[in-house]
Amino acid sequence: MVENFEEIDKILKLIEEKRFFKLREALIEMNPADIATIFEEINQKDITLLFRVLPKELAADTFTYLESHMQQRLIEAFSDRELSDVIEELFMDDTVDIIEEMPANVVNKILRNVDPQTRTLINELLNYPNDSAGSIMTTEYVSLKGGMTVEEAFAHIRRVGVDKETIYNCYVIEDRRLVGLVTVKDLLIARYEDKIEDIMETNVISVDTHEDQEVVANMFNKYDFIAIPVVDRENRLVGIVTFDDAMDVINEETEEDIEAMAAILPSDKSYMHTGIFATWKKRIPWLLLLMVSATFTGKIITYFEDALGAYVVLTAFIPMLMDTGGNAGSQSSVTIIRGISMDEISFSDIFRVMWKEFRVSILCGFTLAIAGFIKVILIDHVEILVALVVSITLCVTVLIAKFIGCSLPILVKKMGFDPAVMVSPFITTAVDAVSLLLYFNIASALLNI
Amino acid sequence: MVENFEEIDKILKLIEEKRFFKLREALIEMNPADIATIFEEINQKDITLLFRVLPKELAADTFTYLESHMQQRLIEAFSDRELSDVIEELFMDDTVDIIEEMPANVVNKILRNVDPQTRTLINELLNYPNDSAGSIMTTEYVSLKGGMTVEEAFAHIRRVGVDKETIYNCYVIEDRRLVGLVTVKDLLIARYEDKIEDIMETNVISVDTHEDQEVVANMFNKYDFIAIPVVDRENRLVGIVTFDDAMDVINEETEEDIEAMAAILPSDKSYMHTGIFATWKKRIPWLLLLMVSATFTGKIITYFEDALGAYVVLTAFIPMLMDTGGNAGSQSSVTIIRGISMDEISFSDIFRVMWKEFRVSILCGFTLAIAGFIKVILIDHVEILVALVVSITLCVTVLIAKFIGCSLPILVKKMGFDPAVMVSPFITTAVDAVSLLLYFNIASALLNI
Numbered sequence: 090m091v092e093n094f095e096e097i098d099k100i101l102k103l104i105e106e107k108r109f110f111k112l113r114e115a116l117i118e119m120n121p122a123d124i125a126t127i128f129e130e131i132n133q134k135d136i137t138l139l140f141r142v143l144p145k146e147l148a149a150d151t152f153t154y155l156e157s158h159m160q161q162r163l164i165e166a167f168s169d170r171e172l173s174d175v176i177e178e179l180f181m182d183d184t185v186d187i188i189e190e191m192p193a194n195v196v197n198k199i200l201r202n203v204d205p206q207t208r209t210l211i212n213e214l215l216n217y218p219n220d221s222a223g224s225i226m227t228t229e230y231v232s233l234k235g236g237m238t239v240e241e242a243f244a245h246i247r248r249v250g251v252d253k254e255t256i257y258n259c260y261v262i263e264d265r266r267l268v269g270l271v272t273v274k275d276l277l278i279a280r281y282e283d284k285i286e287d288i289m290e291t292n293v294i295s296v297d298t299h300e301d302q303e304v305v306a307n308m309f310n311k312y313d314f315i316a317i318p319v320v321d322r323e324n325r326l327v328g329i330v331t332f333d334d335a336m337d338v339i340n341e342e343t344e345e346d347i348e349a350m351a352a353i354l355p356s357d358k359s360y361m362h363t364g365i366f367a368t369w370k371k372r373i374p375w376l377l378l379l380m381v382s383a384t385f386t387g388k389i390i391t392y393f394e395d396a397l398g399a400y401v402v403l404t405a406f407i408p409m410l411m412d413t414g415g416n417a418g419s420q421s422s423v424t425i426i427r428g429i430s431m432d433e434i435s436f437s438d439i440f441r442v443m444w445k446e447f448r449v450s451i452l453c454g455f456t457l458a459i460a461g462f463i464k465v466i467l468i469d470h471v472e473i474l475v476a477l478v479v480s481i482t483l484c485v486t487v488l489i490a491k492f493i494g495c496s497l498p499i500l501v502k503k504m505g506f507d508p509a510v511m512v513s514p515f516i517t518t519a520v521d522a523v524s525l526l527l528y529f530n531i532a533s534a535l536l537n538i
Numbered sequence: 539m540v541e542n543f544e545e546i547d548k549i550l551k552l553i554e555e556k557r558f559f560k561l562r563e564a565l566i567e568m569n570p571a572d573i574a575t576i577f578e579e580i581n582q583k584d585i586t587l588l589f590r591v592l593p594k595e596l597a598a599d600t601f602t603y604l605e606s607h608m609q610q611r612l613i614e615a616f617s618d619r620e621l622s623d624v625i626e627e628l629f630m631d632d633t634v635d636i637i638e639e640m641p642a643n644v645v646n647k648i649l650r651n652v653d654p655q656t657r658t659l660i661n662e663l664l665n666y667p668n669d670s671a672g673s674i675m676t677t678e679y680v681s682l683k684g685g686m687t688v689e690e691a692f693a694h695i696r697r698v699g700v701d702k703e704t705i706y707n708c709y710v711i712e713d714r715r716l717v718g719l720v721t722v723k724d725l726l727i728a729r730y731e732d733k734i735e736d737i738m739e740t741n742v743i744s745v746d747t748h749e750d751q752e753v754v755a756n757m758f759n760k761y762d763f764i765a766i767p768v769v770d771r772e773n774r775l776v777g778i779v780t781f782d783d784a785m786d787v788i789n790e791e792t793e794e795d796i797e798a799m800a801a802i803l804p805s806d807k808s809y810m811h812t813g814i815f816a817t818w819k820k821r822i823p824w825l826l827l828l829m830v831s832a833t834f835t836g837k838i839i840t841y842f843e844d845a846l847g848a849y850v851v852l853t854a855f856i857p858m859l860m861d862t863g864g865n866a867g868s869q870s871s872v873t874i875i876r877g878i879s880m881d882e883i884s885f886s887d888i889f890r891v892m893w894k895e896f897r898v899s900i901l902c903g904f905t906l907a908i909a910g911f912i913k914v915i916l917i918d919h920v921e922i923l924v925a926l927v928v929s930i931t932l933c934v935t936v937l938i939a940k941f942i943g944c945s946l947p948i949l950v951k952k953m954g955f956d957p958a959v960m961v962s963p964f965i966t967t968a969v970d971a972v973s974l975l976l977y978f979n980i981a982s983a984l985l986n987i
Binding site: 118119120122243246247250251256257273274277278292294309310311312313315332333335336337339340343344346347348350351352353359360361365366368369372373375376377379380381383384386387388390391394401402404405406407408409411412413415416417419420422423424425427428431433434438441445448449452453456457460461464468469483487517518521525 | 567568569571692695696699700705706722723726727741743758759760761762764781782784785786788789792793795796797799800801802808809810814815817818821822824825826828829830832833835836837839840843850851853854855856857858860861862864865866868869871872873874876877880882883887890894897898901902905906909910913917918932936966967970974
């Protein structure tokens with residue numbers, strides 16, 4: 090990796106010195122993903138210049154690795170000829186990805202510069218629901234006929250393979266229907282005269298065009314596939330999803346889950362390329378909502394104001410109780426949410442999960458109650474009765490927090506919502522209110538207020 | 539996917555009815571990952587039975603997909619002969635993965651049942667640091683010589699390919715040193731008489747055996763590779779990491795980050811297979827630590843007890859201020875931690891990040907202050923001066939929370955620690971203390987306590 094940084098510095102110097110021939114020579118040796126990194130480092134005015142130095146195919150490859158704001162700038166600067174050259178080299182799924190990110194005027198410029206057949210195909214792909222298998226698939230796959238021999242198959246791959254996103258999984262088609270799969274490894278191991286239909290795998294795992302992209306990505310996790318075929322309702326092969334697309338989906342969905350857990354609205358853009366106002370818009374809704382929902386906890390405290398007047402010392406433990414409850418709850422909810430999104434936990438597991446969390450929460454609750462009791466007596470020097478109130482509240486709060494934390498995500502998922510978005514931000518508020526109610530009621534009972 | 543569930547039910551019925559011939563026939567048609575799912579569903583006593591029904595190669599494939607507690611049970615039940623049959627079929631990296639999970643007696647049983655050469659290789663792989671490229675690589679790759687023709691290369695792949703984890707990337711070796719890369723796609727497109735050294739890519743991106751597995755996985759994200767070669771200090775090729783291993787690493791590291799963010803100690807086992815005590819041990823340390831660290835907030839409240847006596851109404855807003863501050867802080871910290879682990883944010887970005895967060899926090903702070911002021915007046919009916927105290931505290935708390943939230947992860951990373959583990963659990967406590975201090979000081983100043 091160190092070499093790469095050095096290489097980037099070398100390139101930046103060549104650009105500065107305008108030594109274009111040497112620049113082109115150096116770039117040709119590089120990986121398109123690394124060239125894309127260079128685009129992030131150079132001055133805005135050099136972007137088009139650098140792009141034009143690249144040979145056609147490398148330019149198109151590099152283009153797919155660029156951030157969308159950079160792609161937009163380039164498309165706007167391109168001549169019509171340059172644009173159609175780039176689009177022609179791109180795989181269909183990359184073109185569609187790019188179009189989905191661009192504003193209307195740029196989309197129009199792109200669609201104006203592709204041939205009618207490609208335009209029809211693009212429009213078809215754009216019609217698949219967002220986040221569906223259809224929207225991330227590519228239509229450039231290798232298809233074979235069952236009656237071909239291995240030798241004929243190789244000849245076919247040789248002829249069409251260069252423009253396909255992957256050639257290593259080849260799909261066997263009959264009347265446009267998917268009937269089998271052969272890998273290039275199978276072909277290499279077979280004899281030249283073998284028939285494809287004799288060596289193909291007939292039990293092919295495929296997904297529907299409307300399948301959720303997260304489900305498709307999880308299938309790559311499970312099966313270690315290079316590609317999964319996408320079929321329509323009549324089992325006609327319409328495209329393939331490749332492992333690199335699946336990795337992108339996994340990262341995107343993980344990003345969304347993590348953001349949701351931190352009470353942030355999800356977005357496609359990376360942090361460094363999201364503007365100030367856009368970042369504000371992602372964060373402020375939850376902050377406002379949570380601020381307002383904290384009214385309940387405030388009301389509870391106000392209601393018990395008299396008790397507090399008599400025992401001001403009780404107030405000092407409110408943050409500890411709320412934080413511990415919140416932490417205990419989010420430990421459970423985050424674990425369960427992750428389990429759900431990795432397909433490990435489903436609705437049928439709800440009782441097993443609850444029983445497990447119940448036992449864990451008993452262990453955690455008692456440990457915390459004992460430790461809390463000792464801490465409150467030794468460090469905070471309060472009377473034993475107050476310490477007892479605090480430690481009983483701790484224990485019960487942990488029990489309830491973990492109960493809410495484990496059951497809510499599963500229920501929310503069952504109702505068809507995304508548990509990461511719906512649950513995480515509310516756990517704190519819910520547990521806060523519960524722990525305060527418990528606290529004051531236990532205090533009232535034990536301290537005779 | 540629906541078909542698979544039906545298939546699983548069918549298999550379960552065949553096991554129950556002990557129709558072993560039909561069972562074997564049905565299993566042969568299935569994917570090993572799906573067969574592994576069935577192992578999770580059947581009775582403990584049927585596990586060995588089901589495994590013995592599988593043909594040798596399929597049995598070994600299925601074995602790699604099993605959860606480690608299931609693998610352990612099977613290894614313990616195997617005869618020596620069965621065990622060495624399975625190990626022989628496994629790829630080296632899978633064998634090492636399994637060994638790393640097993641208790642000593644099972645490891646000994648495995649090592650007793652492999653040939654001396656394999657044993658040496660296993661010990662070598664086990665010696666690489668945990669979480670390094672060396673520990674996840676496999677030694678089964680295809681190597682070619684630069685002087686071979688494409689036709690000779692194909693003949694070579696045909697001969698050795700069946701036992702290799704991937705044949706699609708072939709590595710060109712000279713004096714054991716890595717000098718080039720050819721893909722099977724390159725070979726298919728080339729003429730039979732072309733020399734490998736003329737068509738190979740010479741600028742091969744590789745990783746060192748000691749490189750962190752997370753860095754390796756991020757390279758797959760960046761470059762869309764099928765495999766990355768692993769070299770030692772002298773650039774000698776020692777193994778390859780394949781994309782499916784990278785996906786496993788990404789999931790594992792994400793799991794760890796998410797767990798750390800939720801104040802849980804990381805572990806390799808999946809939730810459903812972690813015992814009650816193990817789960818307790820993962821959760822209780824942070825809960826205890828955070829409970830004790832909440833002593834600070836308690837002390838602050840105790841210190842301002844007099845003020846609270848005079849203005850009990852102030853207590854009602856403590857939860858709101860703490861929750862909003864905690865949320866604002868974790869929004870920033872989680873975003874930055876994720877940016878760091880995705881290689882998007884590095885130490886050199888610290889000032890850009892801080893400047894950005896500062897502007898976002900001004901926007902968020904003012905919005906919350908205004909909304910909070912109105913809410914407190916309209917819903918909570920307090921005097922204007924108290925509302926002013928609350929809304930100023932809100933604004934300043936958000937500013938400070940976001941400042942801590944964005945700078946701490948970068949600093950912690952710079953010091954060589956994992957920001958997810960070190961930062962997330964402390965943000966809440968730190969922000970709680972800061973917001974309370976602010977609250978009481980602003981209250982003292984404005985309310986003349």
